[in-house]
Amino acid sequence: MSKAADVMEIGSIMNYAFQEFARLSREAAAKAGSRSLYVERGREYIAKHIYGKLLLPEIAGAAGLHPGYFSRIFAGQMGMTVMEYVMQEKVRVSCNLLKYSNQPIAVIAEYMNLSPQSYFTRIFKKVMGETPARYRKTHADKNFLES
Numbered sequence: 001m002s003k004a005a006d007v008m009e010i011g012s013i014m015n016y017a018f019q020e021f022a023r024l025s026r027e028a029a030a031k032a033g034s035r036s037l038y039v040e041r042g043r044e045y046i047a048k049h050i051y052g053k054l055l056l057p058e059i060a061g062a063a064g065l066h067p068g069y070f071s072r073i074f075a076g077q078m079g080m081t082v083m084e085y086v087m088q089e090k091v092r093v094s095c096n097l098l099k100y101s102n103q104p105i106a107v108i109a110e111y112m113n114l115s116p117q118s119y120f121t122r123i124f125k126k127v128m129g130e131t132p133a134r135y136r137k138t139h140a141d142k143n144f145l146e147s
Helices: 007-033 037-048 056-063 067-078 082-100 105-111 117-128 132-139 142-146
Strands: none
Touching: 037 056, 037 067, 037 082, 056 067, 056 082, 067 082, 082 105, 082 117, 082 132, 105 117, 105 132, 117 132
């Protein structure tokens, strides 16, 4: 827009930007809506049982499919394996526990069913790119923890 010569050119650029935004929004909505009922059932089961030991046969069973078939459709629609998604979700929940609690990392690892702490740290670093200790140090909500 800084290179626009006049108001008409600025209007044209803004119109293009709005059209592009609308197109990207439609694509995102279509992609989110394209997940099958089976994948959504699997994701719901994972969310409800995030603190426990999650195994592919149980997740697939909750979705009503054979584990092999469920794995294929899940990976195709989500862009990652079922167990990669499970670890990602466990780490996502762990991030909140690290930010909003003073619990030791070993306790959080056990609570998330990712113990020992060394295993939890390895998974956490793979997903987040930093260790749980560093994440806590840089992201902890001091105001929340003090109140």
